[in-house]
Amino acid sequence: SSGINAEYGGGGSNEISCAVAVSAAADKVPSIEQYAMRAFADALESVPMALAENSGFAPFATLAEVKSRQIKENNPRLGIDCMDNGENDMKEQHVIETLIGKKQQIMLATQLVRMILKIDDVRSPGEEE
16 A cells, blocks of 8 residues: 555665665765765664664674665665564565654654754854853
């Protein structure tokens, strides 16, 4: 099903897929904005990195492997196999999350970062904390 109540794979699969898409879009941006886009992609990858680390896996190697497979197999459902079942396809593992929940999480995190940047921008250099 599609729409706002649609279910998508969990296990960091969405974040990896979005990070890949944002990085690809950043490659097409010639201005300095590409650095902000790459930082956003890196931030998205912190979710599957945390899942991998909390599951006892080497976070960088695990993320690199799943990301590479997502691109190679063109399968955005591949995520972190937290239970070590030998299956990275989150649909097969029945690990799901809703589109509205994920969208709200990303929007809230983005708003928080924008608020922090705005506060930092208002402070003068050398100003006391």
